[in-house]
Amino acid sequence: MTTHSQQQRREAMPGSSLQDSLVALSGVTKTFGAVRALAGVDLSVGPGECIGLVGHNGAGKSTLMQILAGTLRPTDGRYDLGGETVALSDVSVSKAQGVGIRCVFQELSLCPNLTATENVRVRHAALSGFGWRKRAAKLLTEALDDIFPGHGISPGATVGDLSLGRRQMVEIAINFIATESSHPRLVILDEPTSSLDQSVASQLLAYARRFVEAGGSIILISHILGDIFSTAGRIVVMRDGAVVADRPASEFDRASLVAAMGHVAEDDEDEALAHAAKARIGEPVVIARPPKQANGAAVSLHRGEIVGLAGLAGHGQTALLRLVQHAAYHRSRLAEVRGRIAFVAGDRQSDGVFPLWSIGENVTIRSLPALSRLGFVSSAREAAMEAEWKDTLKIRTPDMDDNILTLSGGNQQKALFARALGSDAEIIAMDDPMRGVDVGTKREVYERIRKEAGEGRSFLWYTTEFDELLHCDHVYVFREGRIVAELDRGELTEEKVLQSSFDEAAA
Numbered sequence: 001m002t003t004h005s006q007q008q009r010r011e012a013m014p015g016s017s018l019q020d021s022l023v024a025l026s027g028v029t030k031t032f033g034a035v036r037a038l039a040g041v042d043l044s045v046g047p048g049e050c051i052g053l054v055g056h057n058g059a060g061k062s063t064l065m066q067i068l069a070g071t072l073r074p075t076d077g078r079y080d081l082g083g084e085t086v087a088l089s090d091v092s093v094s095k096a097q098g099v100g101i102r103c104v105f106q107e108l109s110l111c112p113n114l115t116a117t118e119n120v121r122v123r124h125a126a127l128s129g130f131g132w133r134k135r136a137a138k139l140l141t142e143a144l145d146d147i148f149p150g151h152g153i154s155p156g157a158t159v160g161d162l163s164l165g166r167r168q169m170v171e172i173a174i175n176f177i178a179t180e181s182s183h184p185r186l187v188i189l190d191e192p193t194s195s196l197d198q199s200v201a202s203q204l205l206a207y208a209r210r211f212v213e214a215g216g217s218i219i220l221i222s223h224i225l226g227d228i229f230s231t232a233g234r235i236v237v238m239r240d241g242a243v244v245a246d247r248p249a250s251e252f253d254r255a256s257l258v259a260a261m262g263h264v265a266e267d268d269e270d271e272a273l274a275h276a277a278k279a280r281i282g283e284p285v286v287i288a289r290p291p292k293q294a295n296g297a298a299v300s301l302h303r304g305e306i307v308g309l310a311g312l313a314g315h316g317q318t319a320l321l322r323l324v325q326h327a328a329y330h331r332s333r334l335a336e337v338r339g340r341i342a343f344v345a346g347d348r349q350s351d352g353v354f355p356l357w358s359i360g361e362n363v364t365i366r367s368l369p370a371l372s373r374l375g376f377v378s379s380a381r382e383a384a385m386e387a388e389w390k391d392t393l394k395i396r397t398p399d400m401d402d403n404i405l406t407l408s409g410g411n412q413q414k415a416l417f418a419r420a421l422g423s424d425a426e427i428i429a430m431d432d433p434m435r436g437v438d439v440g441t442k443r444e445v446y447e448r449i450r451k452e453a454g455e456g457r458s459f460l461w462y463t464t465e466f467d468e469l470l471h472c473d474h475v476y477v478f479r480e481g482r483i484v485a486e487l488d489r490g491e492l493t494e495e496k497v498l499q500s501s502f503d504e505a506a507a
């Protein structure tokens with residue numbers, strides 16, 4: 001832990017207190033043009049440590065990790081690897097990898113047109129020569145078996161054909177592979193559970209604990225505070241580019257951690273839990289039957305309702321949302337949609353963000369007809385909409401004209417929310433949209449969804465987080481592409497959802 005007194009000692013005896021650490025940063029700053037992403041950060045990581053790194057969207061967590069992993073150079077400060085100071089101009093991925101630092105980034109970095117085995121080869125150059133394919137496949141399968149028992153992933157599968165969750169599992173496994181020339185000593189996991197369903201996420205966190213017990217180090221970034229508390233021995237809190245707390249996890253509870261991040265402590269949780277399911281009145285605005293459903297069951301959504309789609313990831317929920325979206329514009333024998341619909345993508349990289357456009361353009365694109373007069377888009381109205389949503393969802397940027405990719409991951413997701421919520425759509429379909437969104441913003445979005453549902457908007461919401469289902473009026477649990485249970489708000493429990501998700505007989 002980098003306490004104040006350690007800091008003073010470090011200043012008195014340069015380098016001495018850093019010698020035991022695998023990697024240590026002091027006074028590190030990073031600027032991107034006018035944006036100061038890091039404002040003098042100290043962080044050291046020793047062997048056998050699991051550090052939970054938390055903070056609001058745009059606090060600087062990913063930037064800090066990119067510096068640790070050598071993919072970004074600090075603007076200023078000091079960078080020590082294995083007790084040796086590295087000149088800032090020499091900070092590089094190969095130097096960091098040389099001491100065993102690996103990073104699983106938030107935006108997946110596998111090559112989609114290669115197989116999982118070939119991606120292992122890309123990451124581990126040592127796997128070359130005769131028989132590399134066999135060796136790489138074996139190492140990958142062993143790592144997957146160790147971390148995600150029962151994963152069902154074939155090493156010969158093309159990555160682009162795998163679900164987002166499975167791609168994430170391959171990416172994680174690749175980073176834990178040890179070869180003759182390289183062993184993982186510090187693995188950075190930047191929101192690793194955001195695309196995994198709960199049972200797979202638990203496997204990963206259990207593996208992380210075993211890795212740390214065996215002397216390895218982990219930095220875990222997550223907005224799911226339960227993940228942090230169950231896994232980290234030490235918690236580092238970042239706010240506006242600075243570390244504002246760095247203490248043993250046992251010294252925090254949920255409320256003090258949320259407060260340290262700068263969010264208002266939550267006291268309104270019960271409000272969500274207490275609300276009763278809305279009575280279903282009139283005709284549904286959406287009715288959709290999964291293609292594999294044999295018994296006639298269908299998802300129905302009424303005006304002003306929040307309907308949740310639950311179950312393990314990849315069991316047909318996203319496919320149903322796509323079916324509904326398609327049916328809004330084309331005739332379909334499986335789905336009927338009465339009303340304008342907007343979609344909030346979960347896989348923002350491939351489905352949501354227009355990467356060459358500005359933040360503002362990404363927000364307003366769905367609303368251009370409403371912002372136009374006599375066929376011309378009014379730039380004043382466009383700017384007003386951008387300003388309103390920047391403020392409402394606290395999108396952290398100095399300028400909405402900046403490219404969308406300059407935003408942190410969570411802030412990109414907020415822009416997608418703004419696009420849908422700010423549009424004139426009567427129905428909002430959401431594909432596990434809260435991935436990577438910080439605790440404070442999530443609460444504001446939940447509140448907004450409930451308020452808008454109260455005013456008549458309808459929400460069809462696929463989520464992998466059980467707590468989010470508590471905001472729904474009705475929940476449909478999916479398994480193997482079919483609806484296997486329908487639960488009213490009053491009868492919803494985590495146990496029932498899990499039971500239906502796994503129960504063979506239920507199908």
Ligand SMILES: Nc1ncnc2c1ncn2[C@@H]1O[C@H](COP(=O)(O)OP(=O)(O)OP(=O)(O)O)[C@@H](O)[C@H]1O
Nearest residue numbers: 032037057058059060061062063406407408409410
């Ligand atoms: N390439 C870039 N160009 C301009 N600004 C950037 C760039 N990368 C990051 N930033 C800015 O740096 C700040 C920190 O971003 P960072 O991604 O580190 O945040 P984070 O804490 O990881 O957020 P999240 O929880 O949303 O992932 C943000 O204001 C972001 O907009």
